[in-house]
Every structure is written in structure tokens, then in C-alpha cells.
Amino acid sequence: MGKLSLFIWFVLLLSTVGFASGIGANWGTQATHALNPEIVARMLRENGFQKVKLFDADDGALRALGRTGIEVMVGIPNDMLATLATSPEAAKKWVSKNVSTHISTNSVNIRYVAVGNEPFLETYNGSFLQSTFPALQNVQSALVRAGLSNQVRVTVPLNADVYESLTGVPSGGDFRADIKQNMIQIVKLLSDSGSPFTVNIYPFISLYTDANFPVEYAFFDGNASPLTDGSTTYYNMFDANYDTLVWALQKNGFGNMPIIVGEIGWPTDGDRNANLGLAQRFNQGFMSHIGDGKGTPMRSGPIDAYLFSLIDEDSKSIQPGNFERHWGIFMYDGEPKYSLNLGSTNSGLVSARGVQHLEKKWCILKPSAKLEDAQIAPSASYACAQADCTALGYGTSCGILEARGNISYAFNSYYQIHNQLDVACDFSGLATVTKTDPSVGTCKFNVMIQPYYGSAWNWRHGYLQGPFGLALGFALFMLTSY
Ligand SMILES: *[C@@H]1O[C@H](CO)[C@@H](O)[C@H](O)[C@H]1NC(C)=O
Ligand SMILES: *[C@@H]1O[C@H](CO)[C@@H](O)[C@H](O)[C@H]1NC(C)=O
Ligand SMILES: *[C@@H]1O[C@H](CO)[C@@H](O)[C@H](O)[C@H]1NC(C)=O
Secondary structure, three states, rough: HHHHHOOOOOOOHHHOOOOOOEEEEEEEOOOOOOOOOHHHHHHHHHHOOOOEEEEOOOOHHHHHHOOOOOOOEEEOOOOHHHHHHHOHHHHHHHHHHHHHHHHHHHHHHEEEEEEOOOOHHHOOOOOOOOHHHHHHHHHHHHHHOOOOOOOOOOEEEEHHHHHEEEEOHHHHHHEEHHHHHHHHHHHHHHOOOOOOOEEEOOHHHHHHHHHOOHHHHHHOOOOEEEEEOOOEEEEEHHHHHHHHHHHHHHOOOOOOOEEEEEEEOOOOEOOOOOOHHHHHHHHHHHHHHHOOOOOOOOOEEOOOOEEOOEEEEOOOOOOOOOHHHOOEEEOOOOOOOOOOOOOEEEEOOOOOOOOOOOOOEEEEEOOOOOOOOOOHHHHHHHHHOOOOOOOOOOOOOOOOOHHHHHHHHHHHHHHHHHHOHHHHOOOOEEEEEEEEOEEOEEEEEOOOOOOOOOOOOOHHOOOOOOOHHHHHHHHHHEEEEE
């Protein structure tokens, strides 16, 4: 390392010490065109993020975070839990390759290892119920053996329904009865190793799944009818939910355990309650709420949190809902979606620098094409299945489109995701390329960014097949759909 870079690193390190808690961001990479990690690392710094949470231990991301001083939480995906649970040797290798090496050779400031991601979600049907604890145990032992257990802590990011309140108020909080033994095992290990409890809290999901959820209670501006719990009054869902966890921990003998809010945020599209205005209201409200450092009624002091999320991810599963691809405070190309004051910079969000877009051209339904054409419907649904149509539908940013606009939107999404290859704008001759932006009002027809070839991400998702693969895929689809 040169003298200058050593100096810069030192300055960065110093500048983070004073604000040890600060705000963090979740950096997920389930995108057809993930940004270059170097660009993302700079974007994190320029926006004043002091912490980042990853969902795996991608080599490119970790290299880019080296010497930035940013605190890193690396993640172990759920599909690795079974292996790590049964093999201490696999855990040792994981820690050696994905933690030790990055700390010693790249100066990555790794502070946490997240073992699994919401492994107890009910949609997983208990698949990870038995493997989470032994995997956590093996990873913790591997950290101890690597001499890292004082600087790197283990944790398990859990969804907030691992606890509940049978009385409907926070003081009734306890771990869910059906998984209580699993939870106690985990919490005891966290406590013994000086590790935090990590929970993801989502008022948006409560609103999405429960039509009767009081909307105002999701926000922080105090317009909701308050919830009374003994002598305590709750004005927002976040505080009540967080304190339900505090009560659950306290009741089981872990009243002092540190808590990390692993994910919190609001999506901007894909649902009638997902838009720029509400996302800004929620995220800015949250930042102001934690900005005073006072904490919640049950737990005073700073709140440690990671916003969900940094950037939109256009290939996330939409099984939970169409909003899944729109959690970013930044768009897919690193442009801020709305103004947000994160506390450390007064000027709002700063765009990612050095991002290259493809040419300004779009793929649309030919004006001469007839809506009655039998190939239109299957072509549009094929495009949507392969690409991203989550901005279409009731109450979304493109909800105002008529049928022709809908089809053009689908064609364009497919075309952009395939890097504007000519064969990706054909659809049996129904489509054509235009240089006139078809965007209308809130409905943006995107132009994709240049693919980033420096990592395995894009290849892994298989989006870079050549023209032949594309044409063949579509031909096979058309043949089999008749
Ligand atoms: C390190 O992490 C990566 C990314 O999550 C994973 O693919 C790889 O298997 C891990 N390495 C080891 C030795 O477990
Ligand atoms: C969970 O069970 C349901 C119903 O039995 C099934 O449809 C679903 O695919 C299962 N999910 C997983 C992740 O195993
Ligand atoms: C446009 O597409 C969305 C989502 O597929 C659908 O809900 C809507 O009805 C479509 N609108 C028209 C006019 O076809």
C-alpha cells in the first residue's frame, strides 16, 4: 500500500470513529445489470453511509469495500446453512475465504457475519429450522479459532414474526410459541458471544397484507391514533414492534442484548401503497425519528439500522409481491429516486458517478400492429416473464397505460434487459425500435446501463446469451404456446 492510500485510509477510518452507529444500507445484487462494485462503494461513501449489509460474500463487492472504512456485514445464504450445520470444516473454510482473507489482505472492515437470511419465514415451511442454530455455532467456533471473535460478531437476521404479542401490546411480547426453543438456543449463543439480535421490521408489509391496517400508524409524523401499553403510548408501528422484541428478550433473560434493525424501508412501485411520496415520507420520517438518538420507550439510546435498500433489483423473486423489485432509494442506475436527508450530508442523495447507459432507444409495439393479432398476448407475457413488468398494474407508476402502452412497456423491458440486441425487439415482427422516448408522466420507459463484465453476477443470471440463444428461446416459446 502506498503512503498516500495509507493516509487516505487513516483519514477515512478516523472519520467513521466519531459516528460509530450511523446509518447503514442493504446492498443486494439480484439485478440483471448490477452496478460495478467500485461505483457502489464510492456511492456509499459519498452518501455518508457508514455501514453496509450484504447477502453473501461476493469477492468483487468485498474488494471494492476494502480500505473504505465502511463497516461490513457479510451474509451466508440460507442454502448454505445445511452444509455449515453439519461440517465444522466447511464453516472454517467459509470464514477463512470470506472473512479472514478480506480483513488481512484487503483491509475490509468486516464486523458481522449474518448466518442465513430470515431463515424462519413461514414460506420456508420450517426448512431451515434445524440447521440455523448448528450453522451459527460452527461459524462462531470458526471465528474464535481464526482469532477474530472480538472484532467480528455473528448474528441471524430474522423476520419480525419470530416474536408476537398475545395481548396486542408490546409488553405482551414473547417469541412465537412454535419456535420458542429454537429462538432461545440462538439468543443464548448470541448472548454468550457478545453478539446482537438482528430483526427486519416492515410496516409496509403489514399494510400490504392487512387491508385494515391503520395507514397512519406505519409512519412517524404522529397522525395515528396512539396505542396505549400501561403508562406508555406508542405513536408508530416501528417503536411498538421494536419494543415487543425488547420485552421478548427481557422476559427470557436477555434484557441487555443489543438489537440491530437489519432491514427497514418502503418500496416505490408495484403496489398502490408503493410510490415515491410514501417511500420518502417513511424513510425521511424514520431518519428523523432515530436522528435524535433517544431510542424507543423501552430502549433508550441510538438505534442501529440498515435501510432496505440501496438499489433496485430487477431480478428479485416477485413471489412476495410486485413491489419486491422497487425497494431502492436509488434506481437501477444509481440515480436517487427522491430527496432524502441521511443526517450526515445535508444536501440529499448523491448520484452514482461513472455509470454508462446504453443508447437512447426503445422497443415498442409497431403502430401498425393490430391489437387483435393472436401473437400479441403470448409475446407480451413472454416478455414480462423474462423481463420486468412490475411497474404495470393498478396503482403503479405505469398503471395509467392503455393496452398498447402495456405491450410496448413489456417489449421494451425485454429489449433493454437483453442489452438492446436487435433480435430482442422482434416479437414475430410486431415490435420496432424507436428513438422517441415513449415515457408518459410517472411511467418511465428505462434505458438499460452498460453490462458490467468484471464479476460473475451477470453471467450467473444468464442474461448475456447471444442473439442465437434469444431467437431460439422465443421461437421455442411461440411453438409450444400454440
Ligand atoms: C464464500 O462466499 C461465496 C459467496 O457467498 C460463496 O459462493 C463461497 O462458497 C464461499 N466460500 C467458501 C469457501 O465457503
Ligand atoms: C411450503 O408448503 C407449501 C404448501 O405445502 C408449498 O406450496 C410450498 O412450495 C412450500 N415451500 C417451500 C419453500 O418448501
Ligand atoms: C396493463 O397491464 C396490467 C398488468 O399486466 C394489467 O393489470 C392491466 O389491466 C393492463 N391494462 C390494459 C389496458 O390492458
